Amino acid sequence: MRASSLLAVALVSLALAQPYVAPREEDSKKQQFAKLIEEIQADVLKSLDEREETMRKRASKPPAIQGTSSSAERLNYIEAVKCLQKLPARTPQSVAAGAKSRRDVGPAMNARYANYTTVLNLLLKPDIVSYRLLSEGVPYAIEIGPHGGIHYTISGDPAFWVHRGMMDRMWTFWQALDPKKRHFDLSDGNYGHITWANNPPSRKALLSDPINMGYAAESTTIGEVMDTLG
Numbered sequence: 001m002r003a004s005s006l007l008a009v010a011l012v013s014l015a016l017a018q019p020y021v022a023p024r025e026e027d028s029k030k031q032q033f034a035k036l037i038e039e040i041q042a043d044v045l046k047s048l049d050e051r052e053e054t055m056r057k058r059a060s061k062p063p064a065i066q067g068t069s070s071s072a073e074r075l076n077y078i079e080a081v082k083c084l085q086k087l088p089a090r091t092p093q094s095v096a097a098g099a100k101s102r103r104d105v106g107p108a109m110n111a112r113y114a115n116y117t118t119v120l121n122l123l124l125k126p127d128i129v130s131y132r133l134l135s136e137g138v139p140y141a142i143e144i145g146p147h148g149g150i151h152y153t154i155s156g157d158p159a160f161w162v163h164r165g166m167m168d169r170m171w172t173f174w175q176a177l178d179p180k181k182r183h184f185d186l187s188d189g190n191y192g193h194i195t196w197a198n199n200p201p202s203r204k205a206l207l208s209d210p211i212n213m214g215y216a217a218e219s220t221t222i223g224e225v226m227d228t229l230g
């Protein structure tokens with residue numbers, strides 16, 4: 001095992017052993033985050049109203065914001081989550097008080113990687129390169145970000161989709177702070193290329209580049225999925 005992995009294991013074990021007490025700093029970040037979200041939400045709703053109005057003028061339907069699952073499918077999903085929640089947690093309460101689902105290792109990973117300080121800092125990132133580095137974490141380092149961090153809390157659990165939803169929500173709010181730029185900017189950082197971390201070196205990605213969705217859905221383009229409300 002590499003020294004960095006050992007360090008990661010040691011840090012995570014330490015984090016799991018500590019009951020989580022939110023420091024006062026977190027309370028103030030929580031308030032700042034809530035205030036910022038309130039402002040952004042107003043902008044997002046306004047832009048949705050405007051889009052709806054434009055579409056009405058064109059006599060087409062407004063975008064469907066809710067998912068496409070039927071009520072029966074949604075009910076199945078809710079029942080699956082409830083069923084998982086009833087099973088005993090895999091992580092003993094003595095290790096992580098508050099662990100609930102089969103995968104939930106307790107609040108430690110959330111507190112460390114997806115706390116209010118982090119989500120507030122995420123919304124304040126000036127560009128997609130720094131947004132990405134905080135959201136996704138620094139590759140091969142202990143900073144695994146709110147995206148990576150929560151994979152340790154829920155994985156393979158239907159509640160995983162709530163995590164995905166939150167990642168999209170943060171992305172949507174962050175874009176709403178500068179939509180003209182952020183709905184189109186792929187940046188020229190290392191992750192703006194068509195190979196992972198530009199390795200092997202490749203050309204920059206374009207909004208018109210296709211995304212092959214395989215069996216999941218019809219293929220689309222990067223440009224089509226940049227705007228989550230869209």
Ligand SMILES: *[C@@H]1O[C@H](CO)[C@@H](O)[C@H](O)[C@H]1NC(C)=O
Binds near residue numbers: 023112113115118
């Ligand atoms: C909150 O998250 C940041 C990483 O974004 C981390 O450095 C900090 O230690 C976390 N705070 C707590 C109380 O764990």
